[in-house]
Amino acid sequence: MNIDQLLKESFHLLGLGMGAVFIILILLIGIITLVSKLVPEELPVEAAPTRNSSTPVDNQHIAVIQAAVHKFRKSRGS
Amino acid sequence: MNIDQLLKESFHLLGLGMGAVFIILILLIGIITLVSKLVPEELPVEAAPTRNSSTPVDNQHIAVIQAAVHKFRKSRGS
Amino acid sequence: MNIDQLLKESFHLLGLGMGAVFIILILLIGIITLVSKLVPEELPVEAAPTRNSSTPVDNQHIAVIQAAVHKFRKSRGS
Amino acid sequence: MEQGLLQLWASTGLANFTPGQVVMIAAGALLIYLAIAKGFEPLLLIPIGFGGVLANIPVADIAGPDGLLGILYHSGIESGVFPLLIFMGVGAMTDFGPLLARPSLIILGAAAQFGIFFTLFGAVAMNLIPGMEFSLADAAAIAIIGGADGPTAIYVASRLAPDLLGAIAVAAYSYMALVPIIQPPIMKLLTTEKERQTKMTQLRHVGKLERILFPLTLLLLTILLLPTATPLVGMLCFGNLLKECGVVDRLSNTAKNELINIVTIFLGLAVGSKLAADKFLTTETIGILLLGMVAFSIGTAAGVIMGKIMYRVTGGAVNPLIGAAGVSAVPMAARVANKVGLDANAHNFLLMHAMGPNVAGVIGSAVAAGVLLAIVG
Amino acid sequence: MEQGLLQLWASTGLANFTPGQVVMIAAGALLIYLAIAKGFEPLLLIPIGFGGVLANIPVADIAGPDGLLGILYHSGIESGVFPLLIFMGVGAMTDFGPLLARPSLIILGAAAQFGIFFTLFGAVAMNLIPGMEFSLADAAAIAIIGGADGPTAIYVASRLAPDLLGAIAVAAYSYMALVPIIQPPIMKLLTTEKERQTKMTQLRHVGKLERILFPLTLLLLTILLLPTATPLVGMLCFGNLLKECGVVDRLSNTAKNELINIVTIFLGLAVGSKLAADKFLTTETIGILLLGMVAFSIGTAAGVIMGKIMYRVTGGAVNPLIGAAGVSAVPMAARVANKVGLDANAHNFLLMHAMGPNVAGVIGSAVAAGVLLAIVG
Amino acid sequence: MEQGLLQLWASTGLANFTPGQVVMIAAGALLIYLAIAKGFEPLLLIPIGFGGVLANIPVADIAGPDGLLGILYHSGIESGVFPLLIFMGVGAMTDFGPLLARPSLIILGAAAQFGIFFTLFGAVAMNLIPGMEFSLADAAAIAIIGGADGPTAIYVASRLAPDLLGAIAVAAYSYMALVPIIQPPIMKLLTTEKERQTKMTQLRHVGKLERILFPLTLLLLTILLLPTATPLVGMLCFGNLLKECGVVDRLSNTAKNELINIVTIFLGLAVGSKLAADKFLTTETIGILLLGMVAFSIGTAAGVIMGKIMYRVTGGAVNPLIGAAGVSAVPMAARVANKVGLDANAHNFLLMHAMGPNVAGVIGSAVAAGVLLAIVG
Numbered sequence A, B, C: 001m002n003i004d005q006l007l008k009e010s011f012h013l014l015g016l017g018m019g020a021v022f023i024i025l026i027l028l029i030g031i032i033t034l035v036s037k038l039v040p041e042e043l044p045v046e047a048a049p050t051r052n053s054s055t056p057v058d059n060q061h062i063a064v065i066q067a068a069v070h071k072f073r074k075s076r077g078s
Numbered sequence D, E, F: 001m002e003q004g005l006l007q008l009w010a011s012t013g014l015a016n017f018t019p020g021q022v023v024m025i026a027a028g029a030l031l032i033y034l035a036i037a038k039g040f041e042p043l044l045l046i047p048i049g050f051g052g053v054l055a056n057i058p059v060a061d062i063a064g065p066d067g068l069l070g071i072l073y074h075s076g077i078e079s080g081v082f083p084l085l086i087f088m089g090v091g092a093m094t095d096f097g098p099l100l101a102r103p104s105l106i107i108l109g110a111a112a113q114f115g116i117f118f119t120l121f122g123a124v125a126m127n128l129i130p131g132m133e134f135s136l137a138d139a140a141a142i143a144i145i146g147g148a149d150g151p152t153a154i155y156v157a158s159r160l161a162p163d164l165l166g167a168i169a170v171a172a173y174s175y176m177a178l179v180p181i182i183q184p185p186i187m188k189l190l191t192t193e194k195e196r197q198t199k200m201t202q203l204r205h206v207g208k209l210e211r212i213l214f215p216l217t218l219l220l221l222t223i224l225l226l227p228t229a230t231p232l233v234g235m236l237c238f239g240n241l242l243k244e245c246g247v248v249d250r251l252s253n254t255a256k257n258e259l260i261n262i263v264t265i266f267l268g269l270a271v272g273s274k275l276a277a278d279k280f281l282t283t284e285t286i287g288i289l290l291l292g293m294v295a296f297s298i299g300t301a302a303g304v305i306m307g308k309i310m311y312r313v314t315g316g317a318v319n320p321l322i323g324a325a326g327v328s329a330v331p332m333a334a335r336v337a338n339k340v341g342l343d344a345n346a347h348n349f350l351l352m353h354a355m356g357p358n359v360a361g362v363i364g365s366a367v368a369a370g371v372l373l374a375i376v377g
C-alpha cells in the first residue's frame, strides 16, 4: 500500500474503531443499568470477616498464643 | 467389528476387568495386612503439633503477641 | 580421538579451566572490593522487622489475639 | 468506509453464529450456573463451562490449534500430562489411613467398579439403536464414567476416544455432583433399616511407616500385574509418598495447592475446548449422558450389595451403606454414606469408615482403566 | 595450549561484541535502574530489562530458538498464552464494583481510546519521514500503546508486528510508569480550577449477583459484536468470574498470585528477547517511542474532554479529572486523578470514582484491540 | 476369553520384565530409601528415585517420547529450561552477604574447582581400562560432578552427554548428601589441630546497594569473559536481583517457593527417566560413580590446601577448614566446616565464614561449566 491508501485505511479504522468502542461500551452501560434494576437489592452487610477454614494457621496461632499467655501469666506470678 | 463381536468383546472385558480389579485389590488387602503385622506398632502419640521451622511467621507471631500482651498489661495498669 | 589426544586435550582443559576460574573470581574479588569502597557506607540499622503489608494475616492475628486475651481476662475474673 | 463496515459486520458474532454454537454457549452457561448456584463441582465445572463458551465463539477459533484452548488441549490433555498431575495432587491430598486401618473394606471399592464394566456392555448394546455408533474404544471411554473419578475419566477418554472427551468429562463431573441425589434412593432400596443402623468400631491407629510403605507397595503390585495402570497409579502413589514421607513437605504442599490449582484451571479450559458444537451436539452425547447415569447407579448398587455380603460375613460389623462410597467421587460419596447412616441412627458416624472404600474406589477405577487401556487401547 | 587459549579468547564476550549489543545491554541496565531506583513498573521492567541484557550477550544466543528466552518467547508469546494468562490474573484481581456502581462513567473509558486510533493515523503519517517504514499492521501494533495496558499491547503486537514487540512493550510499560508525569499538565491545561474542585457523591453498594453477572454479560456482548476481542475479554471475564463467584477461591487466588507471578517472570524475560540489538536499534524504535508518548497524551486529553462534557451534561456532578483515568494504566491513572483532585481541593477524594473509568479503559482497549485484529490482522 | 486372558497376561509386568528393569526399580527404591531414612537430598532424590522406578516399568513406556517422563525430559531438560529455572530460584534464595563482606575468601571457591578438571583428566584416563569408553564430552560431563552443584551438573550433562545424565545426576546428589562423610577425614588429614582451632573475626555489614550491584557486576564480568557461562550465571543473578532489589518481592517469593518446587518435581521425575536400565546399567556408570567420589575428594582437598595458603598469608586470620566449603554443596559443606571447627574448638563458629566460599563455589562451578561448554560443547 502507498501512503495515500494507508492514510485512507487508518482514517477508516479511526471511525470504525471509535465507533465499535463507543457502541459496545454504551451497550454495556445499558445492560449494567438494566441488570441493576432487575436484580433484587442486596443489603450491604459485608458480614463479619469470614475466615478461610482451610488454613491450618489458626490452630498454630492458638497454640502460640496460649503459650504466650501462659508465659505472661507465670511471669506475673498469678 | 459388528455388534455381535462387540458384545462378545465387552463380555470378555467385563470378566477380565472385574477379575483384575478383584485380584489386585484382594492382593492389596493381603499385603496391607501383612505389612501391618510386620511393622512394629507405633504409639499414637501425634506429638505436639510440630511447627515447620522454615516459616518466618513465628517471629512475627511472637512480636505481635508480645505487643498485644504488653498493651493489655498497660491497659490494666499493672 | 585416541587416548593420547584425549589426555592432551584434557590437560589443556585443566589449564584453561582453572585459569578461567581463577581469573574471573579474582577479578570478582577486585570488583567487589572496589564497589564496597565506592558505595557510601550504610548504617546496619536493619530497622524494625518490616512486616509485609500485603499479607492478610495480621488482621487475623489481631482478632485471634484479642479473642485470646479476652478469654484470659475473663478466666481471671477481671 | 462501507467496505470497512461490511468487514466489521462480517466479523461480528451475530453474522457468524451457527445454531449449534448458540446452543453450546447456553450449555456452557448452564454448567456455570449449576456450579455456582447449585454447587456442582465448581472447581472443574466453572472452567469447563467457561471453556465451552469460549470454544463456541465464532470467528475467534479459541479452541482451534492456534487458540489458547487448543494449545492447552494439545499440550496438556492429548499428552496426558494434566490428568496425571492432578492425580499426583490428589495423592498428596489423600489420607489412606482409614483404608490401612481396615483393609478388608477395600473389597467394597472393588465391587463398585462393576458399574464401569456393565456400562461398557450397555454402551456396546446401544449400537442396536439407530443413530448410535460406538466403537469398543468409545464404549470403554464412556464406561469409565462409572469410575466416578474425573482425572481417570479424562485420561482414558483422551487415549481411547478424544472426540467424546467433552461429553464424558461433563457427564463424569455432573454425576459426581449429583451423587447426593443419585445414591440415597438406591442405598435405601437395597438395605434394611436395621442394616443402615449398624454402628462400626473405631479405626485403629496407623503408623507412619505403614503410611510410607503403602504407596510403594501399591505401585509395586500394579507394576507386576497391570503396568498399563501405572501412569495413573504411579502418580497417585508419588503424590502420596511426597505427603507421607515427611521430608519433602514443600513439594507435597506445592503439589496439592498451587500446582493442582494451576493444572485444574488449564485442564478445565482445555476440556471445555471439546464442547465445540460440532463434536458435542450429536446423538452420541445423549447416549453418553444416559450411560453415565446408569454407570453411577450400577456402581452404587454393586457397592451396597457387596456391603450387604460383608454385613453377613462379619456378623453385622460392617454397615452396608459404606459400600456406596466405593464408587469413589471422593469425598462426596463418603459424605452421602455418612448422611444416610445418620438418617437411620442419629449417633451413627460412618464418615471415616466410608473413607476407606472411598479411596479404594479411586484405586479400583485406576485399575479398571488399566485393563481397558491394555485390552482396548 | 595456544590453540585452546585462542579458542577461549574467541569465545569471550570481548572478542565478539557488536556495538549494538553494548548499547542494548546498557539499555537493559537502564530499564533495571529505572525500575529499581525510580519505581518504573518494576514487576515488568526488571524482567524485561534483564531479558534485554541476556538477549544481547554474544556467543550465548540465549534469545535464539534453542535458548531459554527464545523458548519462552516461542511457547508463551508467539502463541499468545502468556498475555492471556496475565489477563486472567488481572481479572481475578480487578474489582469492577465502582464501574457497576456508576456505569455512565464507562463512557470516559471509551473516549480515552481515541489515543489509540489517532496514533494509528500518526504512525502511518510517519511514513512521510524518510527512513521510517510502517505497514498498517505495524501502525496498529504501535497505536495500541495508547491503550495503556501491557498485556493487551503485547498480545496485539505479537500478532501484528512481532519484530516491533520489544520496543512496543518497553514503550507501553515505561509510559505507564510515567503517567504521574505525563498526565497532570494535560489535565490542568484542559480543566478549570472550579471543575477540578468538583466533589462526587458516594458510590452505591453493588450486590454479589450483579458482580457475578457482569463478566458474563460483558463476554456475551463481546461475543455478539466483536469476537476477535474475545480471547482478551474472555480471559479477563474468566478471571473475574473466578473471583466473584465465591465458590472457587483456591483457583482465583492461584490465578492472581502464583500463576500471574510465574507468567510475569516468563513474559518479561521473553519480551526482553525482543530487545536484541538488530531488531531494536532501528529508526522505527525512535518513532515508536515518540508515537507512544503522543498516544498517552491524546488519550488523556480525550478522556478529560469527555469528562468536561459529562460535567456539563450532569450539571457538575462529574469531576472531569477522572476522565484521564480512562486510558487505563490501572491503578496508576486513577491515583493521578485522585492526586490532582486533592491538589485542587484537599477534601476531594476521587480515587474510587476514578476506578470505574480506569477499569472501563481496560475493556475499551481490549475492544479496540479486537477491531484492529479484525480489520488489520 | 482365553485369548483375552493371554492378552492380559502378556500385558502384565511379570511377563515383560527384563532383569535390568528389576535391578533399576530396586535402585530407584534404594534412592527413595536413602532419601527418606538417611536424609540424602530428599527434595531431589525422591523424585529422581521415583522417576527411576516409573521409567523401568515394562509395557507402560512412561519414559518414552509419549510418556509423562519423556515429555518432561524433552521439554524441560533437553531444552535446558528446568536447571536454569532452578538456578533462578537458587539465586532468589541465596544470601551473598557473607561473600561480599569478605571477598578474598572467594579464592577458596575457585581452588575447589580443581576437583572438576582433575576428574576430567581421570575420566579420560579411564579409557585405558577395557570396557570404558568416554569421549571428551562424556569426560567433561562427568567431571562437572566435582562442582557439587546439582543444576549445573544436569545442565552440562544434558548438553554434553545426555545418555550419562541419569548416572551423573544420581552421583552428584548422592555425593552432596554424603558430604558430611566424605569431607571430614580429608579436612582433618590436611590440617593441624591448631589450624582447625583458628577463630575468624566477625563479618562487616553489607549495605543494600552493594547487594543489588553484585548480581549485575557478576553477570557483566561473565558476559565479558565467558559468555557460555551466562545462561547459568545469568539466571542465578536474575533470581538474586529479584531478591535484593526489594521492589518485586512477589516475584522473588514465587521464584524461590512455588516455581522452584514445581520445577524440582518435574526435573526430578525427568532425570529419573534417564535411569532406564538400558542406559544406566553399563560399566560407564561404575566409572562415573568412582570418578564422582574422586572429584569431591580432590575438590575438598584443593579447597583446604588453598585455605592453608590463606592461613599462612593472612598470618592465621583464615581457618583452612572453610576451604572445604568451596566445593559448594550449599549449604551442607559450610555446615560440615562449622561442625569440624566446633570439634576442634567448642567456641569456634565458622558457619557464616564458610558461606562465602560456599556460594563462591556455585559461581566457580558455573564458570567451569562455561569453559567446558565453550571448548568441548
Ligand code: NA
Residues within 6 Å of the ligand: D146, D147, D148, D149, D326, D327, D328, D329, D361, D362, D363, D364, D365
Ligand atoms: Na472409582
Ligand code: NA
Residues within 6 Å of the ligand: E146, E147, E148, E149, E326, E327, E328, E329, E361, E362, E363, E364, E365
Ligand atoms: Na486502556
Ligand code: NA
Residues within 6 Å of the ligand: F146, F147, F148, F149, F326, F327, F328, F329, F361, F362, F363, F364, F365
Ligand atoms: Na561448586
